[in-house]
Amino acid sequence: MKILVTVKLVPDTTADKRIDPATKQLVRSGVETVLNPFDEYAIEAGLQLKEKIGGDTTVTIVTMAPESGKEIVRKALAMGADDAIMISDPKAEGSDVWGTAYALAQAIKKNGFDLVLCGTQSTDSITGELPGALAEFLGVPGITHARKLEVEGTTVRAERETDNGYAKVTADLPLLVSVTKSMNTPRYPALKGIMGAKKKTIAIASLADSGVDKPVGHEGARTELIDLVSPPTRGKGEVFQAADAVAGATKIIEFLRERKLV
Amino acid sequence: MDFDLSDEQRAIQTLCREFARDEVKPRAEEMDRDAAFPYDLVKMMADLGLMGLPFPEKYGGAGADTVSYALAVMEIARADASTGITLAAHVSLGATPFYLFGTEAQKEKYLVPLARGEMLWGFGLTEPQAGSDAGGTRTRADLRDGAWTINGTKAFITNSGTDITGGTTITAVTGTDAKGRSEISNFIVPQATPGFTRAKKYRKMGWRASDTRELSFADAAIPEDHLLGERGKGLKQFLTILDGGRISVAALSVGLAMGAYDEALQYAKDRHQFGQPISKFQAIQFKLADMLMEIEHAKLMVLKAAWEKDNKRPYEMTASLAKLYSGEVSRRVVNEAVQIHGGYGFMDEYPVSRMYRDQKINEIGEGTNEVQRLVIARLMGL
Ligand SMILES: Cc1cc2nc3c(=O)[nH]c(=O)nc-3n(C[C@H](O)[C@H](O)[C@@H](O)COP(=O)(O)OP(=O)(O)OC[C@H]3O[C@@H](n4cnc5c(N)ncnc54)[C@H](O)[C@@H]3O)c2cc1C
Numbered sequence: 001m002k003i004l005v006t007v008k009l010v011p012d013t014t015a016d017k018r019i020d021p022a023t024k025q026l027v028r029s030g031v032e033t034v035l036n037p038f039d040e041y042a043i044e045a046g047l048q049l050k051e052k053i054g055g056d057t058t059v060t061i062v063t064m065a066p067e068s069g070k071e072i073v074r075k076a077l078a079m080g081a082d083d084a085i086m087i088s089d090p091k092a093e094g095s096d097v098w099g100t101a102y103a104l105a106q107a108i109k110k111n112g113f114d115l116v117l118c119g120t121q122s123t124d125s126i127t128g129e130l131p132g133a134l135a136e137f138l139g140v141p142g143i144t145h146a147r148k149l150e151v152e153g154t155t156v157r158a159e160r161e162t163d164n165g166y167a168k169v170t171a172d173l174p175l176l177v178s179v180t181k182s183m184n185t186p187r188y189p190a191l192k193g194i195m196g197a198k199k200k201t202i203a204i205a206s207l208a209d210s211g212v213d214k215p216v217g218h219e220g221a222r223t224e225l226i227d228l229v230s231p232p233t234r235g236k237g238e239v240f241q242a243a244d245a246v247a248g249a250t251k252i253i254e255f256l257r258e259r260k261l262v
Numbered sequence: 263m264d265f266d267l268s269d270e271q272r273a274i275q276t277l278c279r280e281f282a283r284d285e286v287k288p289r290a291e292e293m294d295r296d297a298a299f300p301y302d303l304v305k306m307m308a309d310l311g312l313m314g315l316p317f318p319e320k321y322g323g324a325g326a327d328t329v330s331y332a333l334a335v336m337e338i339a340r341a342d343a344s345t346g347i348t349l350a351a352h353v354s355l356g357a358t359p360f361y362l363f364g365t366e367a368q369k370e371k372y373l374v375p376l377a378r379g380e381m382l383w384g385f386g387l388t389e390p391q392a393g394s395d396a397g398g399t400r401t402r403a404d405l406r407d408g409a410w411t412i413n414g415t416k417a418f419i420t421n422s423g424t425d426i427t428g429g430t431t432i433t434a435v436t437g438t439d440a441k442g443r444s445e446i447s448n449f450i451v452p453q454a455t456p457g458f459t460r461a462k463k464y465r466k467m468g469w470r471a472s473d474t475r476e477l478s479f480a481d482a483a484i485p486e487d488h489l490l491g492e493r494g495k496g497l498k499q500f501l502t503i504l505d506g507g508r509i510s511v512a513a514l515s516v517g518l519a520m521g522a523y524d525e526a527l528q529y530a531k532d533r534h535q536f537g538q539p540i541s542k543f544q545a546i547q548f549k550l551a552d553m554l555m556e557i558e559h560a561k562l563m564v565l566k567a568a569w570e571k572d573n574k575r576p577y578e579m580t581a582s583l584a585k586l587y588s589g590e591v592s593r594r595v596v597n598e599a600v601q602i603h604g605g606y607g608f609m610d611e612y613p614v615s616r617m618y619r620d621q622k623i624n625e626i627g628e629g630t631n632e633v634q635r636l637v638i639a640r641l642m643g644l
């Protein structure tokens with residue numbers, strides 16, 4: 001079985017982030033690049049399936065990112081993935097969701113797949129739209145926000161997180177699933193994996209190599225970012241001086257009731 | 263010249279940084295308070311491959327280099343010195359003697375499970391009456407009826423009495439040489455040897471979550487083949503082990519200093535006095551600048567010694583300089599880190615108070631500052 005995991009490279013989530021007002025792009029220089037933390041759950045899900053199913057099951061990482069991110073991708077290989085495909089092309093710069101999803105879909109189709117696993121969102125652009133768009137381009141069902149995933153033969157059973165619980169769904173391979181943080185705890189890449197990762201292949205492909213036959217990047221973008229606005233700064237909170245715990249608790253309840261929060 | 267870490271070295275550093283931050287740091291205060299040995303953290307380090315980091319894969323290790331090892335020890339010690347020394351002593355003192363001097367059969371039997379982190383092992387050089395003067399060993403081993411019978415006491419032995427310790431390698435006097443000096447040899451003493459007992463853990467000022475014990479040998483008999491390396495080469499072997507051990511202890515000191523600096527920097531930004539963060543006061547800024555300068559300097563020395571070792575260059579001098587300097591840097595840095603914290607730095611809830619206590623041993627263990635200066639002077643040819 002061929003499992004492909006889409007992985008985005010993002011600026012270090014703990015670093016201070018800044019948007020360049022001129023280009024409306026995230027300023028990436030001077031900030032370390034890391035694997036999108038949400039994608040580590042998808043990688044872990046892929047590895048666990050591989051361990052369970054065994055046989056000739058492979059886990060391949062797919063990313064669209066500049067070639068300079070190669071060593072970051074190696075972390076996914078150190079965790080245990082078998083190989084990686086990187087779509088690295090200056091013409092991919094400025095891709096919107098449509099362009100990113102189209103390019104990834106073409107590369108994934110070219111490689112062949114049974115199951116595509118995604119994170120639920122990135123930590124930089126955070127649209128959360130990519131998995132849906134990708135499933136559409138691949139022409140397969142998409143089970144998004146899965147917290148549990150089982151594969152038996154060609155049948156996939158999953159639990160999707162919903163606002164008030166979860167839904168049990170089933171579908172047949174080939175299929176796309178996006179994985180939430182409650183599915184597993186991503187493993188650390190053990191030393192053995194780190195030492196072995198340098199022998200694994202990271203195939204660098206241009207857009208043309210990947211079979212992308214329409215313009216993506218700035219040229220192909222179908223959405224235009226018109227403006228970026230910082231959230232309003234929060235005002236000072238209200239301070240109550242309560243004589244004792246009961247008075248304090250009463251005040252808090254009143255406060256919440258007034259705002260219909262309880 | 264190239265200061266870039268290799269991709270592998272960087273990956274190992276990142277792994278250890280994340281592991282230390284997520285798993286070790288949150289536990290450090292409690293482990294210190296309860297003097298609790300972290301069996302689960304040792305298990306995790308074993309699963310990650312850290313306990314056998316520099317040994318070849320065929321002996322259960324990860325086959326990484328000394329630079330990676332130094333980086334790993336730094337990152338773990340940055341979060342907790344006790345966990346750092348447990349790892350460092352295991353690799354440099356517990357497992358290395360088997361790697362350097364063991365027969366193939368001894369490597370198979372001891373090095374493999376040690377590198378896999380399935381068991382720990384002690385290194386027993388120091389005695390109540392023989393510390394800096396390690397050649398003054400009084401413990402004796404006599405060959406009788408095909409067995410070595412050991413009598414004596416060892417003091418301050420790290421990793422020697424945990425539930426997963428397999429034994430300790432010790433020095434013992436096996437006779438006198440032609441010049442009438444003690445002939446010293448090394449012995450592998452398994453935990454279950456009758457007559458070999460471990461006292462209760464010492465109550466310590468620092469490294470409280472690490473395991474340090476006194477060992478007693480009363481007619482403890484081990485098979486003849488439990489000699490490690492050649493008879494009479496014991497002291498020389500132990501000195502070779504300590505040369506490498508210095509890189510490891512130096513890394514431990516740098517890690518501790520980095521941890522104290524991290525805490526001080528954050529605290530200086532958060533703490534407000536006179537209407538502004540104390541980090542805005544030049545007096546505090548200068549302390550932080552000095553701390554960073556010294557840490558950076560010490561770190562470069564440690565990595566240079568590790569690099570020399572990896573590249574089969576003589577590394578004894580750099581390693582001694584690095585051990586001495588990092589130990590002293592760690593003292594100055596933890597001291598200023600507590601100073602920046604003011605009264606809070608004196609309180610147990612603040613990591614710098616633990617780091618302050620954990621620091622002192624850096625200037626005593628594996629050769630005191632004074633002995634280190636002697637070693638350096640000797641290497642100068644004085
Ligand atoms: C400030 C800003 C605003 C933007 N606004 C828009 C906009 O309004 N409209 C628009 O169309 N685009 C916009 N973009 C660009 C767009 O968000 C990204 O280019 C596109 O990659 C979508 O990624 P995401 O991070 O939102 O993915 P998400 O949908 O949040 O990510 C979900 C999952 O998709 C996968 N994934 C995402 N990106 C990649 C990748 N490059 N390679 C491999 N896997 C991937 C990962 O598994 C990830 O977990 C904007 C970008 C920025 C910086």
Ligand SMILES: Cc1cc2nc3c(=O)[nH]c(=O)nc-3n(C[C@H](O)[C@H](O)[C@H](O)COP(=O)(O)OP(=O)(O)OC[C@H]3O[C@@H](n4cnc5c(N)ncnc54)[C@H](O)[C@@H]3O)c2cc1C
Nearest residue numbers: 385386387388393394418419420626627628629630632633
């Ligand atoms: C927590 C802990 C863990 C340890 N773990 C181990 C272990 O795993 N294995 C092991 O074998 N040992 C271990 N040790 C022992 C450690 O290596 C010794 O404590 C150290 O070498 C110093 O020996 P000593 O304590 O006997 O001090 P002494 O040698 O008695 O020194 C006392 C003072 O005299 C000074 N001094 C001694 N000789 C000279 C000289 N010639 N010139 C100038 N000054 C001198 C010293 O520098 C020191 O200041 C450990 C110690 C501690 C505290």
